Amino acid sequence: MSSYHDNKEVRRQIDFVLHKNAMLFQNLGIESSKTEKETARLEERKNLREVKHLDPDFIERLLLDSKD
Numbered sequence: 421m422s423s424y425h426d427n428k429e430v431r432r433q434i435d436f437v438l439h440k441n442a443m444l445f446q447n448l449g450i451e452s453s454k455t456e457k458e459t460a461r462l463e464e465r466k467n468l469r470e471v472k473h474l475d476p477d478f479i480e481r482l483l484l485d486s487k488d
Contacts, residue, residue, distance in 0.1 A: 423475040430474045437467045461486065 423430040444460040465486055472479040 422478045424478045433474055434471050434478070437471050441467055 424434055425431075441464045444463055448457060448460055465483060468479050468483050468486070472483075
């Protein structure tokens with residue numbers, strides 16, 4: 421298992437970043453430009469890389485998913 425699933429503090433920190441990332445996309449609308457959408461995607465990946473040290477395997481899976 422990963423640290424995310426075993427350690428409450430790691431989970432809290434990663435969940436905070438995941439919530440922050442969700443807010444990035446929540447604030448986009450159908451009229452958002454491609455640039456705004458790409459900026460949100462890049463910010464999402466940056467945020468995930470900042471906590472990758474907490475659980476590299478878990479975050480790497482999320483980073484792979486965010487490429488789509």
